[in-house]
Amino acid sequence: MEVLHNLALGFGVALTWQNLMFCAIGCTVGTLVGLLPGLGPLATISILLPLTYSIPTGGALIMLAGIYYGAQYGDSVSAITMKIPHASSIVACIDGYQMTLKGKTGLALFTAGVSSFIGGTVAIVVLSLLAPTLGEVALLFGPADYCALMLVGFVCVSFVTTGSLLNGMAMCLIGVLLGQIGTDVNSGMQRFTMGLPFLADGVGLVSIALGCFGIAEITKNLDNRDERTPFNGKIKLMPTWAEFKRIIPSALRGSVIGSFLGILPGGGPVIAQFAAYAVDKKFSKYKHEIGSGAIEGVAGQAAADEAAARTSFIPLMSIGIPENAVMALMMAAFMIKGIQPGPNMIAGHPDLFWGLVASMWVGNCFLITLNVPLVRYWLSVFKIPYSVLFPSILFFCCIGTFSVNNSLDDIFITALFGFIGYMFMRLDLDAAPLMLGFILGPMLEENFRRALLLSRGNFTSFFTRPISGTLLGFIGVFIAWQVAAFFLQARKTTAHEQPA
Amino acid sequence: MNDRNLVRGLFLIAISLAFGLVSLRYPIGQFSRAGPGLFPLLVSGLLFLIGLITVVRSRFVERAHLEFNIKNIAIILASLCGFAVISEHLNMIAGIVFMVFCASFAGTSTYSVARNLKISAGLIAVALAFVKLLGFNLPLY
Numbered sequence: 001m002e003v004l005h006n007l008a009l010g011f012g013v014a015l016t017w018q019n020l021m022f023c024a025i026g027c028t029v030g031t032l033v034g035l036l037p038g039l040g041p042l043a044t045i046s047i048l049l050p051l052t053y054s055i056p057t058g059g060a061l062i063m064l065a066g067i068y069y070g071a072q073y074g075d076s077v078s079a080i081t082m083k084i085p086h087a088s089s090i091v092a093c094i095d096g097y098q099m100t101l102k103g104k105t106g107l108a109l110f111t112a113g114v115s116s117f118i119g120g121t122v123a124i125v126v127l128s129l130l131a132p133t134l135g136e137v138a139l140l141f142g143p144a145d146y147c148a149l150m151l152v153g154f155v156c157v158s159f160v161t162t163g164s165l166l167n168g169m170a171m172c173l174i175g176v177l178l179g180q181i182g183t184d185v186n187s188g189m190q191r192f193t194m195g196l197p198f199l200a201d202g203v204g205l206v207s208i209a210l211g212c213f214g215i216a217e218i219t220k221n222l223d224n225r226d227e228r229t230p231f232n233g234k235i236k237l238m239p240t241w242a243e244f245k246r247i248i249p250s251a252l253r254g255s256v257i258g259s260f261l262g263i264l265p266g267g268g269p270v271i272a273q274f275a276a277y278a279v280d281k282k283f284s285k286y287k288h289e290i291g292s293g294a295i296e297g298v299a300g301q302a303a304a305d306e307a308a309a310r311t312s313f314i315p316l317m318s319i320g321i322p323e324n325a326v327m328a329l330m331m332a333a334f335m336i337k338g339i340q341p342g343p344n345m346i347a348g349h350p351d352l353f354w355g356l357v358a359s360m361w362v363g364n365c366f367l368i369t370l371n372v373p374l375v376r377y378w379l380s381v382f383k384i385p386y387s388v389l390f391p392s393i394l395f396f397c398c399i400g401t402f403s404v405n406n407s408l409d410d411i412f413i414t415a416l417f418g419f420i421g422y423m424f425m426r427l428d429l430d431a432a433p434l435m436l437g438f439i440l441g442p443m444l445e446e447n448f449r450r451a452l453l454l455s456r457g458n459f460t461s462f463f464t465r466p467i468s469g470t471l472l473g474f475i476g477v478f479i480a481w482q483v484a485a486f487f488l489q490a491r492k493t494t495a496h497e498q499p500a
Numbered sequence: 501m502n503d504r505n506l507v508r509g510l511f512l513i514a515i516s517l518a519f520g521l522v523s524l525r526y527p528i529g530q531f532s533r534a535g536p537g538l539f540p541l542l543v544s545g546l547l548f549l550i551g552l553i554t555v556v557r558s559r560f561v562e563r564a565h566l567e568f569n570i571k572n573i574a575i576i577l578a579s580l581c582g583f584a585v586i587s588e589h590l591n592m593i594a595g596i597v598f599m600v601f602c603a604s605f606a607g608t609s610t611y612s613v614a615r616n617l618k619i620s621a622g623l624i625a626v627a628l629a630f631v632k633l634l635g636f637n638l639p640l641y
Contacts, residue, residue, distance in 0.1 A: 166553060167508075170512050173546055180539070187536045191523070222606050391603045394603055395626075411581070412584055418576065449538075453533065
């Protein structure tokens with residue numbers, strides 16, 4: 001009953017005219033920017049983050065969440081129609097693009113929209129049931145446990161986003177080190193500031209995000225000189241009843257998988273899509289069609305994508321630890337607004353928490369009612385040539401950086417991180433774990449120092465506490481597995497080479 | 501030297517040394533009472549280790565070619581810095597025009613002054629809307 005009461009409170013907040021408007025703006029702008037080539041949810045949120053500064057807290061968070069789903073939806077549209085994937089919509093490319101080749105673009109887009117709606121709805125039920133309970137569990141966590149949890153997050157994110165534990169961990173650590181720049185909270189000493197006064201507060205998150213994602217991405221696209229063929233196909237949206245019936249079971253399966261995988265550290269949309277797609281390929285009634293443009297191939301992954309995007313808010317809002325880079329940016333947005341996500345957030349700001357949960361569902365409704373019919377107009381974005389587009393993206397990066405502190409110095413820092421981000425990209429290092437490391441770095445240091453202070457400098461306390469001991473054991477097993485896999489692979493290749 | 505895996509390892513080592521050597525200059529303290537230098541030193545030590553493993557590993561895996569196109573990134577960075585400098589000393593409208601004209605050199609298609617003028621006009625309109633409608637504080641003129 002309490003959940004219903006809370007949800008009623010949430011809908012009371014989300015359904016005010018003002019918040020409805022913010023939600024609609026967020027979804028629409030997010031979709032539009034998400035459609036642009038080379039801009040996934042992470043880049044979209046970092047570019048649009050400054051838009052929310054002058055908006056009241058509740059509205060700002062609702063708008064950001066809207067931008068997030070909008071960007072994800074926009075991403076899947078560009079994946080289905082043009083096969084331009086981003087990290088968040090790789091799976092949509094497989095069957096979605098095959099459907100486009102068969103002339104079923106409209107059906108694919110409709111399936112993606114409806115499945116997202118189903119996935120989002122299931123996830124909101126999970127979120128409203130689970131988040132408050134997890135918030136209570138979080139109070140059992142001591143500093144050592146928080147450290148171990150963050151390390152688990154690093155390991156999982158590194159492995160999931162980059163596929164290489166070594167590269168991902170390196171990027172996490174670089175992020176942690178970048179987070180050290182500025183004034184040390186415990187001693188008041190300035191670290192790594194090189195005597196520059198504007199670094200005393202640390203490097204701005206927006207500068208790093210825009211540099212590593214916005215600028216580096218633009219340069220990569222320019223280097224590749226991709227000439228995209230504009231999409232001019234006709235679109236027929238509504239499916240037949242037989243087609244519609246195929247969407248539902250697959251979408252429900254995807255929703256459950258996505259809701260579960262979204263909660264785990266390092267989880268989130270990407271891994272959920274793959275898992276849902278794999279399950280559909282194994283258990284669906286039409287599994288022989290999947291891969292060559294089947295409805296199930298689009299429905300399951302879209303539902304999982306959306307569900308995981310929603311439930312990945314659970315660790316952020318109940319424990320206070322973001323589990324992937326997008327959530328880390330969300331956490332920054334919360335903190336800019338003066339709210340510390342964590343166990344006390346639900347009790348301290350019930351209107352914000354439940355308002356956000358309710359607005360997710362409202363956002364879903366917007367996406368399906370606005371975007372499904374409007375999708376033919378959205379696609380005209382693809383007719384803009386890149387030579388017109390990229391100076392505009394550059395301009396938004398500049399404005400975004402400038403408006404954080406009204407300081408032009410920050411643009412130089414963004415430019416510097418643009419160069420560093422470009423280096424990372426050329427060296428095959430993914431910048432997403434860096435964002436997580438950067439945001440969690442100061443928290444990690446604080447908890448690490450506190451844990452050592454409590455145990456009088458004794459490291460065994462990290463292993464003897466039940467929660468942190470279990471988590472660290474998990475990391476140990478994972479690393480051992482990775483090392484073993486590397487050597488087995490190496491032995492296989494040498495064994496393969498010898499007979500030849 | 502043109503091996504992406506090797507360069508990646510060396511790059512990581514360089515970053516770890518840049519942070520690690522500086523953090524040695526801060527008080528390290530003891531584990532029970534950590535100074536400001538301890539945590540960055542530990543983290544950069546770990547990063548150094550990963551860099552080292554990457555370098556060693558690069559001897560055993562297949563070489564990958566490192567591509568680096570300095571022209572586009574240089575043009576983009578120049579247009580960003582130019583935008584900041586011109587906005588600081590003149591005004592942001594001039595900065596926008598400079599940025600569009602400079603960045604377009606990195607474009608793929610032919611350079612067109614008319615197109616750049618149109619893009620600049622559009623962006624200036626957007627900037628004006630930001631100032632008038634959203635209350636942004638941009639030094640436009």
